Amino acid sequence: MTGVQTCALPISCRDAETLQLPPELALFPQRELNRDLYLWLIALAAAHDALDSDADWLAGNQRATLMALERYPGLQPRYRRLVAATLAARIAPAQLPPDEAVQETQLRQALHEPGSVLIWPAAARPLQPVPLWLYPAPARAAVKSPPHSRHSPASSANPAQPDRQRRRADRVDLPERKSSFLAPFRAESLLSWAEFIRVNRPTDDDPNPDAAQAANDMETLSVTRDGDQTASRVRFDLDLPSASADDLPVGPGVPLPEWDYRQRALLPNFCTVQERLARRAPPCELPAALRRDAQRLRRQFEILRPGHGWRRAQPEGEELDLDAWVRHAADCVGSGHSCERGLYRQRARQERDFACLLLADLSLSTDAWVNNKGRVIDVIRDSLFLFAEALAATGDRFGLYGFSSCKRQQVRVQRIKTFGERYTATVRGRINAIKPGYYTRMGAAVRYAAGLLNQQSAARRLLLLLTDGKPNDLDHYEGRYGIEDTRMALMEARRDGLHPFCVTIDQDAGDYLPYLFGNKGFVLIRHPEELPRQLLRLYTQLTLTQ
Structure with missing residues (x-):
């Protein structure tokens, strides 16, 4: 051009x-x-x-x-x-x-x-x-922004709202600082002020809370590259556990595809999912703080447990089916003959043909605190405890898994409870052992969980995703790329007859979850401490309406 x-x-x-x-x-x-x-x-x-x-x-x-x-x-x-x-x-x-x-x-x-x-x-x-x-798209902005006062309404707006103000920018070279202990003083600089703020754009680990206000006070923003490598990725690699300290791998890794929206193609065998078991997860009892809630929930959910009922119009059974006899007699009177049909009632057990897999996000963001009362991972742990207690009372088939990732070759799926296992002290020990992991490669985790759920022959199969943020990972799995791959994985699950539903505590979920799950395919829990109770209420609604 x-x-x-x-x-x-x-x-x-x-x-x-x-x-x-x-x-x-x-x-x-x-x-x-x-x-x-x-x-x-x-x-x-x-x-x-x-x-x-x-x-x-x-x-x-x-x-x-x-x-x-x-x-x-x-x-x-x-x-x-x-x-x-x-x-x-x-x-x-x-x-x-x-x-x-x-x-x-x-x-x-x-x-x-x-x-x-x-x-x-x-x-x-x-x-x-x-x-x-x-x-x-221009490499640098050159549009003059309107005057912005420190006391203007825009500066007093909610700081959580994204900053869409356009500013004049100029690309410069990084100034040399021969000694960090020497601060030369010039009298003519009293009325001017400038400072370079480090912005680690790929990671943004520690943003400066005063950077936005400083930008508003400057007529021109000077942008430069310092050439230094951010330390966050190095720290993350150092935090990877050794094989002897890591969780136990279960079988070989499973290769799975990933959707690249730029190429409009499904990349075969692009990710590797490794299922793991907690190495140190001794069997335990339900935490004392949850026992009263668990007892109340078990009583409530026992209503959903299938009981014994009468099957009508059976060829044999314990009692006569009076309605069937009346129909039989009416047919004989009206036409002189009646086809042979079942005239008995048979008592039999009624089953709920339902299977649910709960997939919990165990990424590093779950280590954050909630209202200074506890961490997100603690809220998720309590939710899994109460969820398992309630579903064990209903008799529904269910599985519990968690996931996190560190690039495409290390998508880690934590096995907590399989569909074939009973809910015992061993499963409670695995729930108690969950801990924050790494990143959130959601598309691969959804594909793996959908494969497990597809093995169930239930008439209704619910894939329940519990998360606190959007898809992201280190190797370009962020932004639109991660969103599009997760959306494609959910579309594949729906084509297989599954019902994906998302429960999130991310306050920005309205920006992307309608695109992934649809307007009625997710729910936002605004107070994370209410997650355990809300999760069980949602499960009841989903099982009764689907």
């Missing part, structure tokens, strides 16, 4: 991850045209995803335009109207210098007949912005 002007009009940018559209568009006098422009840019971005990312800006936009018009024929009339309105607002070639006139003429031809312009003529000045095309 040569000489493209990007500051006169609001333009749209895209990169491999995001599409950046202007917050508002008033390019055309007609409101309908501005709305059509938004729709067109979204369709164009979808077409760009299927093209080679290394394509030239001019050729790439033309090819994407052709593909968008071919995919969505209904956009053709709107595109023509947008082209006419755009060209009417541009400076005519006759009013431009010769070199710019040739460039403008070629652009108009490319808009009217996409794909017809292969050579981009050079000009002394950059081309006027083309609002119908997408630009590469």
Whole structure:
């Protein structure tokens, strides 16, 4: 791309991850045209995803335009109207210098007949912005932000809300500091202040809480790379336990695929899931603090236990089925004969044909504290205890597993209780032994859990996911990549007849869980300490309504 002007009009940018559209568009006098422009840019971005990312800006936009018009024929009339309105607002070639006139003429031809312009003529000045095309995302922002006062309403807003203010930025070299103990003083610097704040963008382990306010006080942000490696990844590698101290592996690792949304392909055998058993998990009794709640829940859930009932219209049984006899007699009177049918009642046990697998997120984030009352992992442990106590009372088949990950070759699934095991002191010992793990490669864990649940022959099978955050891992498994892979894993589970449902304590879950589970496929627990009680209530609703 040569000489493209990007500051006169609001333009749209895209990169491999995001599409950046202007917050508002008033390019055309007609409101309908501005709305059509938004729709067109979204369709164009979808077409760009299927093209080679290394394509030239001019050729790439033309090819994407052709593909968008071919995919969505209904956009053709709107595109023509947008082209006419755009060209009417541009400076005519006759009013431009010769070199710019040739460039403008070629652009108009490319808009009217996409794909017809292969050579981009050079000009002394950059081309006027083309609002119908997408630009590469700029490497640095150069948009002046409006004045922002320290006491303005924006600065007093909720600090948990994301900061969307645009600021002027300038890339500079890191200043040399020959000695950290020497602080040269200059009188003229009294009214100025500057400080470099380290931002470890891949990990962001220890963000400075005052960085946002400092950014608001600066007219220009100076950005640099210091070339130093962050220590968090090194610390994580050092924390990996040795084979003698690690949990016991159960069988060989299981290779599983992973969905790459960029390639639109399922990468075969991309991840390795290793099921593990806690090495030190002595059998134990239910913690004393939970015994009263467990006793109450067992009494409540025993209502769901299948009991003995009467099967009607049986060929043999303990008692006559009076309703069957009445129907038989009526048929004989009305037609003179009646087909032979069961006339007895038989007492038999009624079974609940239901299976549930609870998959708990045991990532490192569960080591965080909840309202200074305890850690998230403690809340999850109590939930597993009470969940197992209640389901043991119902007689439902259930399995308990946890998961965490450290890159794609170490997706660790913690076996707590299999479907074939009884709930005993051994299982309680495994629940008591759970601890925070590493990261959250959710797609692989969901695929593995779905495979276990698929082995159950129950008529209804529930995959219950308990988590405190979104999918993420060290090797680029974050952001949209992790979200898309998890969504594909959940779609695969639904195609197999499973019913995935998510229970989360992540307060930002509304940003991504509707995309993964649907609007009715998850629930947010706003007070994590209520998780054990809410989890059992949800299970009751799910088993009665599915």
